[in-house]
Amino acid sequence: xxxGTVTPYRPGEQAGRDGFAQVLHAEWTKFxxxxxxxxxxxxxxxxxxxxxxxxxxxxxxxxxSTSGSSGGPTRTGSACAAAAFPVGPGGVPVDDSFYFVRxxxxxxxxxxxxxxxxxxxxxxxNPNIQSGPNGPADTRPGLVPWAKAxxxxxxxxxxxxxxxxxxxxxxxxxRMQDNYTNDTAGQPGAVSPASPRWLRLTRSGDTITGYDxxxxxxxxxxxxxxxxxxxxxxxxxxxxxxxxYTVVSQGFGGGSNxxxxxxxxxxxFDHVSRSGTWPGGTWTGDYIGAGDAxxxxxxHQAGGRFTVTGxxxxxxxxxxxxxxxxxxxxxxxxxxxxxxxxxxxxxVATMFITAEYRRGLIRITLTASPRRGRVLAAKALVIGSVxxxxxxxxxxxxxxxxxxxxxxxxxxxxPASWATELRVIAGTAALLAVAAVLALALGTVLRRSAAAVxxxxxxxxxxxxxxxxxxxxxxxxxxxxxxxxxxxxAILQAAPQYPQVTAVYTPTSGYLPLxxxxxxxxxxAYAALxxxxxxxxxxxxxx
Amino acid sequence: MSQALHAGQPGLSxxxxxxxAGMRDALHAEWTKLxxxxxPAWLLAxxxxxxxxxxxxxxxxxxxxxxxxxxxxxxxxxxxxIEFGQAVVAILAVLAISGEYSTGMIRLTLTAMPRRSAVLAAKAVLVAGLxLAVGAIAVGGSVLAxxxxxxxxxxxxxxxxxxxxxxxxxxxxxxxxSVLYLALIALLSLGIATVVRDSAVAVGxxxxxxxxxxxxxxxxxxxxxxxxxxxRYAPMSAGLTIQDTTGLRGLPISPWGGLGVLAAWAAGALLxxxxxxxxxxx
Numbered sequence: 001x002x003x004g005t006v007t008p009y010r011p012g013e014q015a016g017r018d019g020f021a022q023v024l025h026a027e028w029t030k031f032x033x034x035x036x037x038x039x040x041x042x043x044x045x046x047x048x049x050x051x052x053x054x055x056x057x058x059x060x061x062x063x064x065s066t067s068g069s070s071g072g073p074t075r076t077g078s079a080c081a082a083a084a085f086p087v088g089p090g091g092v093p094v095d096d097s098f099y100f101v102r103x104x105x106x107x108x109x110x111x112x113x114x115x116x117x118x119x120x121x122x123x124x125x126n127p128n129i130q131s132g133p134n135g136p137a138d139t140r141p142g143l144v145p146w147a148k149a150x151x152x153x154x155x156x157x158x159x160x161x162x163x164x165x166x167x168x169x170x171x172x173x174x175r176m177q178d179n180y181t182n183d184t185a186g187q188p189g190a191v192s193p194a195s196p197r198w199l200r201l202t203r204s205g206d207t208i209t210g211y212d213x214x215x216x217x218x219x220x221x222x223x224x225x226x227x228x229x230x231x232x233x234x235x236x237x238x239x240x241x242x243x244x245y246t247v248v249s250q251g252f253g254g255g256s257n258x259x260x261x262x263x264x265x266x267x268x269f270d271h272v273s274r275s276g277t278w279p280g281g282t283w284t285g286d287y288i289g290a291g292d293a294x295x296x297x298x299x300h301q302a303g304g305r306f307t308v309t310g311x312x313x314x315x316x317x318x319x320x321x322x323x324x325x326x327x328x329x330x331x332x333x334x335x336x337x338x339x340x341x342x343x344x345x346x347x348v349a350t351m352f353i354t355a356e357y358r359r360g361l362i363r364i365t366l367t368a369s370p371r372r373g374r375v376l377a378a379k380a381l382v383i384g385s386v387x388x389x390x391x392x393x394x395x396x397x398x399x400x401x402x403x404x405x406x407x408x409x410x411x412x413x414x415p416a417s418w419a420t421e422l423r424v425i426a427g428t429a430a431l432l433a434v435a436a437v438l439a440l441a442l443g444t445v446l447r448r449s450a451a452a453v454x455x456x457x458x459x460x461x462x463x464x465x466x467x468x469x470x471x472x473x474x475x476x477x478x479x480x481x482x483x484x485x486x487x488x489x490a491i492l493q494a495a496p497q498y499p500q501v502t503a504v505y506t507p508t509s510g511y512l513p514l515x516x517x518x519x520x521x522x523x524x525a526y527a528a529l530x531x532x533x534x535x536x537x538x539x540x541x542x543x
Numbered sequence: 544m545s546q547a548l549h550a551g552q553p554g555l556s557x558x559x560x561x562x563x564a565g566m567r568d569a570l571h572a573e574w575t576k577l578x579x580x581x582x583p584a585w586l587l588a589x590x591x592x593x594x595x596x597x598x599x600x601x602x603x604x605x606x607x608x609x610x611x612x613x614x615x616x617x618x619x620x621x622x623x624x625i626e627f628g629q630a631v632v633a634i635l636a637v638l639a640i641s642g643e644y645s646t647g648m649i650r651l652t653l654t655a656m657p658r659r660s661a662v663l664a665a666k667a668v669l670v671a672g673l674x675l676a677v678g679a680i681a682v683g684g685s686v687l688a689x690x691x692x693x694x695x696x697x698x699x700x701x702x703x704x705x706x707x708x709x710x711x712x713x714x715x716x717x718x719x720x721s722v723l724y725l726a727l728i729a730l731l732s733l734g735i736a737t738v739v740r741d742s743a744v745a746v747g748x749x750x751x752x753x754x755x756x757x758x759x760x761x762x763x764x765x766x767x768x769x770x771x772x773x774x775r776y777a778p779m780s781a782g783l784t785i786q787d788t789t790g791l792r793g794l795p796i797s798p799w800g801g802l803g804v805l806a807a808w809a810a811g812a813l814l815x816x817x818x819x820x821x822x823x824x825x
Contacts, residue, residue: 449743476604
């Protein structure tokens, strides 16, 4: 009988009930059984996917397919020509237009040249006072920073084919570039008759090696590239090209705007020497991609000296360069609903803790599991995981169906690698999850739902709006998008920035200043800080 | 009560008592509630500080370097803080009604004042009045900050940027309109909060309605019809056109027309809220 009075004390079971798994289970039960929170999470997923699809559905292109019942990317008419970019070996859309003085090269071999001069013509500084057609009166001497000329070995003359090139540039010294997206620096400094540059390209099988030299005797290897599937006979020779001159105007009320006008570059080559089998025997001048470069270019041979003029670019296309009425879109566009989903997630996550304070349930919760830090950790884990899963489903649906809908509508969709696609989808889910944890933490700190919801929305969404669609200059916008939680939207960025292409990489044109994961890390840091503060306050204050 | 006793007739006393709990009493009761809580005072102080601070910071971030033509709407720039301040106004207005729902006070209020529309009207008048008064200080402070900061940043009268002054017609319209904008945001928030009742959800709905429009507009920019529609009829985009003083011809909607759109939103929300308050159990 006396033993019977002892048995109700069950130490083993009590220890078990205090475990993290039990707290987690309790919090999950709370979440699952409150109808409003489940509905809120479903709403978050629906608006995240829905608004993105709405955006893809409403954006119509002027070259929308007229036959369009097949659902495929039927691009018809000349209006669509600008958006039908050639595709490079890496699957990215590319610019590939330049003047090419070439001969076929069979098997292994090499070509060496001296560049003695590099000059060019720029469009007028103020395009509004342009008086006539592109005559000498309108233009002024000068080079755009990434004007380039040199040696190139290319797998045929079709646009988008594989290549490797050694070149001089206007402002970025000697470079070795290959397959549009890769860029390696060689000797710095500009070319002039007083300081010429020597360039050499050597082919051995699929491997092409680039060298540069200041005097033609002491050579430095700049890089080695492997071009997969290079045919035995390739086109090799001299090239010149010059990207469009971009005027970046500081537009207030709309951020920075860029307008582009064609420019041209002229290079003088001397001491052309070759080794290997060159079956052609004579040089041929060709405009690669003449359709887009208004035919500026040509070459002139006098003895061993070649003067080559070209306009265009050999580089990846920058997303957002499509003109109005013929829009292009990236995966990021389909995720515009993330902002709406975010607001729903913030509301649910805040209520996950503030509802306990309002109803007094927090006292029972903390009595049942007195280790308060654990309770908050369990709540963060539950709300973070639920949000992550909902966000993952929504983002995947938005990206996959958005791209299909856009193509159906005749909009050019910038291709993205599967790694980018995966990062954007998982990143959206992670952004929502971390924002939910931040909202939970601030809800714990403030205890009041209205103030906490407004605070989290204001710190995450408002800096983005201020940075992307406001009167602030680009520098202030970039600063805002670096240090506020809005930096996390960088994770949605699908279009990469290429340092070797001049473009307006400002928040207004869709380029956030931080790298994708760095941006998300900023939000994580805020969430961690808020969560630590919440744990400290939860422990110190009476519930 | 004492009046009813004096009347002596039980039938009349009912009529009298309804009369007693009229609009003036509703206003007095709501004013007492607002006055005796610490929340509203803090929020109103926050409205001033946040609006002026953000306006000053945005103005300080913009410079017009010598020798360049700057096409900046300095008045709109110096009123940037309104975009932040409206969040505080939303909290204040939402709490005016959903605070009562969360504590159950609403039942007491509606028992004391059975004319439910009068309760909502009293809340609307008081919240809007408070926001008008405090918003005027916040907007005045923002304009003053612009007046102090702008000349030092290259926006001088010699270059076509006269000193910010409320004596200037368009500036006065932008400033007074911004105060009205805040009051209309308060009414919109009050209406929405009456419909959804829960403060967290109401704040989420209000801020979503306001802040999502510029993002969605930038996404559907490829479709001129849709972006134009949104710019004309989304509450924040339309309402904030009241701040524009340059390039008025290029605006999607006229400044007063834009504020009218916001007023229509606020009226619609209040009306829906009023009807819901009458029809539903508290």
